[in-house]
Amino acid sequence: MKRMIIGNQAIAYGALAAGVDVAVGYPGTPSSEVLNELFAYSKRNNQAPYVEWSVNEKVAFEIATAAAWTGKRALATMKMSGANVAADSILSVAYSGTKGGLVLYIADDPGAEAGMPEQDTRVFALWAGLPVLETTSPAQAFTMCRFAFELSEDTGLPVILRSVTSVAHAQEVVEADVSYHPRERTPEFERDISRFTKAGSVICLNQHRELLSKLDKAGSIIHRRGINRVxxxxxxxxxxxxxxxxxxxxxxxxxxxxxxxxxxxxxxxxxxxxxxxxxxxxxxxxxxxxxxxxxxxxxxxxxxxxxxxxxxxxxxxxxxxxxxxxxxxxxxxxxxxxKGEPVCEETDAVELTVKHPITFCAGCPHRGTYMSLNRALKKTKLGKGETIVTGDIGCTILGMNPPFDSCWTEVSMGSSIGLAQGFFRAGVEKPVVATIGDSTFFHAGIPPLINAVQHRADLLLIILDNGWTSMTGFQVNPGTEEQFQRGPAKKVSIDRIVQGIGVDALKVIHPFDQEQAVDVISAALLGEGVRVIIAREECALTRGRRGPWEKIYDIEPGVCAFCKACLRETGCPALLVKSREGKQVMWIAPELCTGCGLCFSCCSFDAISAKRR
Ligand code: SF4
Ligand code: SF4
Missing domain, CATH: 3.40.50.920 (Rossmann fold)
Incomplete structure (x- = not known):
């Protein structure tokens, strides 16, 4: 049947057609839609592969590997920087090889549309010694995904199926068979330490030789199949x-x-x-x-x-x-x-024009957290712009943009906590604040927090817990409420992890309760040791999908002094300027307002009030 699909959907359908048994990954633009599509398929059909958003890419790859070692077909998906997280295991598994088809789908991002280094997975593949198949269009991605599983089984090597944003998100009408063809293999795994361990240099060198000969075989198969052609x-x-x-x-x-x-x-x-x-x-x-x-x-x-x-x-x-x-x-x-026509000009970086800063959605709880952090920095006289705030990957990094201007750094998943320790060790006198989202904390934030506790660092960590992995498309993470988890999955408590690590202080704030949030952050800023604050409120978009908001806010035009304090401090996209009777007034777009009340906390003219929707 013909249907309009994007490249990532085509990869999912290709994996189903190849009879994938286990499909796992960690969300990351531009790769996420592959597992989203497989989840959707498994919801609609009784017979479907096992699908999982794992806690990080390394764990995902290890799950896929072990499944493939039993003879099953397995797919692990991630964005290019996720391959760095999984690298330790990928390089080791390359030596061991695989039995069932093991496909590693990695999506690169030329043009850095999702805002990370323009990392090229092919360089990684050279390092790991793994074959790379390229995608050129959704239709081709469908067939290439099926071939990737065959190539993996024919060579005994994990195969990298590489895409880029322009293919992963390209739309095309495709004749795609959206049906599942499982191979019904019985999982079998035999103990073989010469293959599945690295116990000694002889074993490692043999595995390395084997990898190179499998790579040669991959080259021959690729040539015979006419994958590359005039x-x-x-x-x-x-x-x-x-x-x-x-x-x-x-x-x-x-x-x-x-x-x-x-x-x-x-x-x-x-x-x-x-x-x-x-x-x-x-x-x-x-x-x-x-x-x-x-x-x-x-x-x-x-x-x-x-x-x-x-x-x-x-x-x-x-x-x-x-x-x-x-x-x-x-x-x-x-x-x-x-053709020898004009002389090549110097072409360097693609010019990027940034039209406006990206900000949080209307009703986003992270807005409240950064507002309260800024208010606490003012209250304690530590000063915004003078106190280092490290940022992390995900929605939370939008705190770097106006009007908050909070975060100073963004490096990689979980790095906010490690960097904060470095600033402290360097002797920065003011307290250092690290900010991180819930999914990122689970992914890579736990080891640096353990390090901070063990070495008695002095820092304040704010975990912005909105219950979802929102930036990549609202995937569940270990902390998502159980009612939204898939199957029998269990919610993992951030609070208990943090307590278990043994931090010096732990508090929970509610970002829309500014009074409480400012008091708690102010006290923590002036405290000592490893202090953790969990800012907890659900993502406005996931909450909004479940039904209307009970209340919204409204501005009384006759009272509004048009001081713009509400807009200046919140930057909420629901706040708009309107002309009324020849003068400008602030106005709240009712269809955008979620009733979070943050603008209300900024108005000293009592112009903003709540009303029932
Ligand atoms: S803070 Fe109050 S007075 Fe000032 S622009 Fe907003 S609604 Fe109007
Ligand atoms: S209450 Fe104010 S800050 Fe919150 S969503 Fe509505 S307009 Fe935006």
Whole structure:
């Protein structure tokens, strides 16, 4: 049946068609929709794979690995930075290999649309020694996902299926078979320490040799299957496109015969047989790939081995950029250079224009937490802008933007707590505040908190607990209320974890109760040792989906002095400026207001009041 789907849905359908038994992951843009789709499928159908949002990518990969070691087919999904978290296990499992198909779906983000480093998974794959299959469109992603499971079983290696934002979120009408074809295998796992442990150098070296020979085998299979191919034979000028750039390349090619086009749908190991043929016939080659010059480097090395006399154009000669995503512009430039037309200009970073700061949604409890933190910094005279506040990954980092201007740093999952300890150890005199969301705390915040307690650091940690992993699409996390967990899953208590670690003080605040929140934060700022505050209130969007708000707020235009204090302090998107009888007044959009009352706490003219919806 034909249907309009995005690339990530296509990956999910490909995994179902391949009979995946276990699908696990950690949410991260642009990869999250794969598991969302598998969850939706499992809700609608009795026969479905086991699907889980794991506590982090490392745990997810380990679950998938063990399932695959029993002969089942398993999928682990994550964004590129998640691979760093799972790296320890991925590199070790690469040595051990797999029995059932083990596919690692990693989505990169050229252009950094989700705001992280432009990390290229192919560099990671070179390091791990794992084959990489590329996606170019939703339709192709569906078939490539199925092939990834086959390749994994045929080689005995985990296979990386790589996507990028422009494919993961691209829409296409696809003839996709949305049905599940489980293989009905009985799970079997035999003890084999030479394969499943690293007990001694002989075992490790043998496993390394084995990995390299499996990688060679992967290269042969990929070549035989025609995954990479000359799609349009032409003259002696060759344009090589890798993965996501291929649709742009096809659109930009000049009339038939002038340039030969080569489609690469796998980037590692290099299809050296195909590239060998290209090198035999080419006078000049241009390589198009987003991010790092991985395939270009491999082609250059093959060219040197074969004593290629022609020229290779790409990133390494400065013609094409290493920064940002590719569009037709880069392709046209590379093709022109291939034809020897204009001289390459310097293309550097893609220019980003930031139109307005991104802020919290109307009714977001994190707004209340940062407001109370700023108010407490004022009350204690420690001063906003003078007290270091480390931020973390997820919605909570929006506290770096106006009007809060709270967070000073954002590094990686859980890093706010480690960085806070570093600032303290460096001798920063004022108290250091770390902020982190609930999901991020579960993911990577617990070890640095243990470290802080063990080494008697002095810091205030605020855990902004909205009960969901909201920024990536409202996935559950271990702290989500049990009624919203899937199946028999149990809620894990942040409070008990924090208490169990042995912090010096723990308090819970409710971010919409500003009086209480400011008092508690003020006392904690002036305290000593490891102090933890849990700011607890559910995400406004998940709460809002369950039914209307009991009350909203309204502004009496005749009373409003238009001092803008409410807007200045909250930055709430429901607060708008309106013209009334020739003068400007503040106005609350009733369809956006959730009745959190934060603006009410800012108005000294009594212009804001609650009303029943
Ligand atoms: S704080 Fe009160 S008086 Fe000032 S703009 Fe807002 S509603 Fe009007
Ligand atoms: S009560 Fe005020 S701050 Fe809260 S959502 Fe409504 S307008 Fe925004």
């Amino acid at each position: 799609v349009r034979p032409g003259g002696t000028l060759f344009a090589v496109g890798v993965g996501s750039v291929n649709p742009y390349l096809m659109e930009s090619l000049p009339p038939e015969g002038e340039i030969s086009a080569v489609y690469m749908e796998s980037s590692y190991p290099l299809d050296s047989l195909l590239i060998g043929e290209v090198l035999e016939h080419a006078e000049r080659i241009v390589v198009f790939e987003e991010l790092e010059p991985v395939v270009e480097m491999l082609i250059r090395s093959e060219a040197e081995r074969k004593n290629f006399k022609g020229s290779i154009i790409g990133k390494m000669d400065g013609c094409l950029p290493r920064v940002g995503k590719y569009t037709g512009k880069e392709i046209l430039k590379g093709l022109a250079s291939l």
